[in-house]
Amino acid sequence: MSQDIDEIQRLFNIELQQIKSLQELKSLEVVYLGRRGKINLLLKKDLSGNQVDRKKLGNEINELKKNISIKLVDYRNKLIKAPDTSPFIDPTLPGISQKMGSLHIVSYAIEQISKIFASLGFIRMSYREIEYEYFSFDSLNMPKNHPGRDDFETFFLDGNTDKKYGKMILSPHTSSCQIREMWRTPPPIKMINIAKCYRPNWDVSHTPMFHQFESLCIDKRINMTNLKGTIEFFVKNFFGKNRQIRLRPHHFQFTEPSFEVDITCDICSGTGFKSTSEKCRVCKSGWLELAGAGMVHPKVLQEGKIDSKIFSGWAFAFGLERIMMMKEGIKLDDMRLLYSGDIKFLEQF
Numbered sequence: 001m002s003q004d005i006d007e008i009q010r011l012f013n014i015e016l017q018q019i020k021s022l023q024e025l026k027s028l029e030v031v032y033l034g035r036r037g038k039i040n041l042l043l044k045k046d047l048s049g050n051q052v053d054r055k056k057l058g059n060e061i062n063e064l065k066k067n068i069s070i071k072l073v074d075y076r077n078k079l080i081k082a083p084d085t086s087p088f089i090d091p092t093l094p095g096i097s098q099k100m101g102s103l104h105i106v107s108y109a110i111e112q113i114s115k116i117f118a119s120l121g122f123i124r125m126s127y128r129e130i131e132y133e134y135f136s137f138d139s140l141n142m143p144k145n146h147p148g149r150d151d152f153e154t155f156f157l158d159g160n161t162d163k164k165y166g167k168m169i170l171s172p173h174t175s176s177c178q179i180r181e182m183w184r185t186p187p188p189i190k191m192i193n194i195a196k197c198y199r200p201n202w203d204v205s206h207t208p209m210f211h212q213f214e215s216l217c218i219d220k221r222i223n224m225t226n227l228k229g230t231i232e233f234f235v236k237n238f239f240g241k242n243r244q245i246r247l248r249p250h251h252f253q254f255t256e257p258s259f260e261v262d263i264t265c266d267i268c269s270g271t272g273f274k275s276t277s278e279k280c281r282v283c284k285s286g287w288l289e290l291a292g293a294g295m296v297h298p299k300v301l302q303e304g305k306i307d308s309k310i311f312s313g314w315a316f317a318f319g320l321e322r323i324m325m326m327k328e329g330i331k332l333d334d335m336r337l338l339y340s341g342d343i344k345f346l347e348q349f
């Protein structure tokens with residue numbers, strides 16, 4: 001029995017030295033002094049032998065218990081007083097803030113435009129950005145020798161040439177959606193297509209990739225008044241009531257009559273001058289061209305399998321980046337900044 005006592009004491013001493021936390025210490029205490037701990041088990045053992053022996057053993061066990069208790073308390077104090085080696089945290093220092101991302105202003109404008117047209121009942125479609133010549137040109141009444149079909153104006157792809165639809169191109173405008181939409185559904189048509197377009201230009205008001213949004217409306221008795229009213233509604237909602245627009249006669253192969261839509265420049269407030277001597281870098285005249293528009297040409301309606309004696313329609317397309325440049329408060333004087341990937345520029349919006 002005495003041997004058992006010595007062994008417990010020896011083991012306890014070893015285990016105590018390995019304790020690193022108060023929690024571990026508590027567990028050790030339970031193992032030795034707990035109700036079913038090693039010392040109580042010892043007491044329950046049959047203490048055979050004479051009275052003197054039993055008394056002696058009892059004393060030894062009590063001594064062991066006392067010894068273990070004292071050592072546990074000492075060790076506990078030692079743990080509490082031990083220097084804290086965990087890294088110092090200064091709660092008064094400013095935190096590490098997470099940078100919030102946000103929509104690119106072009107994406108934001110797309111959302112705004114979609115909402116304005118949705119409020120008029122236009123459905124939003126997404127037509128192709130890689131097209132066949134037929135949809136971008138031939139179906140739109142543009143002859144083979146039209147200057148827009150030159151590779152100076154349009155990106156041609158080295159892809160397969162289709163017998164019927166011609167070469168593949170990067171769509172230089174969104175108007176290829178017109179025939180595709182007419183083929184998709186008979187009138188009434190009220191749709192808006194927002195898509196990327198590509199042309200080989202690079203200056204303050206042109207980037208080789210840009211966006212247009214094109215609207216097409218075809219029904220019985222659709223006329224110029226509807227077209228003008230729709231453009232007016234959009235411009236007032238998007239730019240605010242102070243901006244003025246003008247419609248300037250123009251020529252497009254696929255609309256008749258045709259015109260361009262201009263809006264007063266926000267950078268020079270429609271004056272055309274940056275200062276008394278310097279002309280506005282962007283508009284040069286006080287007006288900036290925003291859109292092409294017109295009544296859909298009967299030949300285009302026929303190509304779209306729509307009877308031009310029963311139905312009429314209009315189409316227009318706005319350059320989205322131009323719209324951004326003209327929006328109040330943005331005062332963007334170089335379109336290329338939009339795609340420069342410059343966080344400092346983009347963060348402002």
Ligand code: PHE
Binds near residue numbers: 172255258292294316
């Ligand atoms: N597709 C023409 C352009 O890119 C714009 C336009 C669209 C004109 C619809 C008339 C009707 O310049």
